[in-house]
Amino acid sequence: MLESRAAVCHKGRLFVGTDPLLGIADPFQLFVLTQFRTKNRQVLFLELLRGWQDRAMKAFFVQIKCDLGKAYEVASALADAEIASEIYSTAGNYDLLAKFYVDDEEDVGHFVNERVQILPGIKDTFTIVTFRAF
Template sequence: MKTIFVQFKCKPGKAYQVADELVQTVEQISEVYSTSGQYDLIAKFYLDDNRDIGHFVTERLQVMDGVADTFTLVAFKPFL
């Protein structure tokens, strides 16, 4: 399993709609938070090892209605 975090910059007034759509339609999502700063949301996803991160982000997340921009971080090791 690969873990990625994606920050979302949403079109004005669309952050809650994007968050709801992520939770309802993207099975790889673990959690999503509203945030302050340059981005409106941050979401954690778990992808199968054979899943291409670039295709997942560009073809599944960036095309969602209300998404203006994304920033993707790949996580390496969790510290518990």
């Protein structure tokens, strides 16, 4: 039997959590994988687990200004695209705040341009790159 580990699959990629006892599965808290029934799947899971534990991810936030009356539609489209780990409605100059994670090697500008700004109803974005969480 495979030992329980906090991990999450997102778009066919496996991300491993840092604290299985608390159920934290960074960077995406979608669902926790606990065991596989066949031996082949256990081996595959362990190989994926080893490969992704060393994978560095970087976090960044995007403030999103929406067309009038479209904030909830944009938030739903963003959630359906499964690219943001967290999405919040906000007051002020921007309507939404979304948190994203990408591989350390992936370009944030291209990600925002090709994955976020293409969603219908988005008028403007402001990207905030983060360095360290405390």
